[in-house]
Amino acid sequence: MPGTVFGVGPGVFILALLWVLTLLLCVVLSRASGLARFSVILVFFAAVIITLALIFFPRASELPAPPTEIKIVDTFFIGRFVLLAILSVVFLGCLFLLLIHHILQPVYAKPMRATS
Numbered sequence: 001m002p003g004t005v006f007g008v009g010p011g012v013f014i015l016a017l018l019w020v021l022t023l024l025l026c027v028v029l030s031r032a033s034g035l036a037r038f039s040v041i042l043v044f045f046a047a048v049i050i051t052l053a054l055i056f057f058p059r060a061s062e063l064p065a066p067p068t069e070i071k072i073v074d075t076f077f078i079g080r081f082v083l084l085a086i087l088s089v090v091f092l093g094c095l096f097l098l099l100i101h102h103i104l105q106p107v108y109a110k111p112m113r114a115t116s
Contacts, residue, residue, distance in 0.1 A: 022047040
C-alpha cells in the first residue's frame, strides 16, 4: 500500500504532530500571565475539534481497493526467437564443421618398408 510507514497512513502522523504541537503550546501558554493563561483551554478544544474532524471525515475508504491483476507481457518475444534461431543455425554449422574437419579426418596408411 503506497503512502504508508510501518503500516499506518499519513493521518496518524498528522494527529501525532497536532497533539505534540498542542502539548507544547499548552506548556508555553501555561507559563504566561494574565488572560493568555486561559487560552490553553481554547488551544485544547481546537485540537479536539480538529482531531474529531480528521477521524470522522476521512478522505480514504476504510477498506483498501482490491489489487489489480498484474499482467506480465514479454515485449522481446519475437527478438528472442530470432536470436534463438540464429544461435541454432550457428550451432548446427559448427557441429557440421567439427564433423568434417576433426572427426571424419582421413587417416592415410603409412607405407610399409619393404625389406628384401
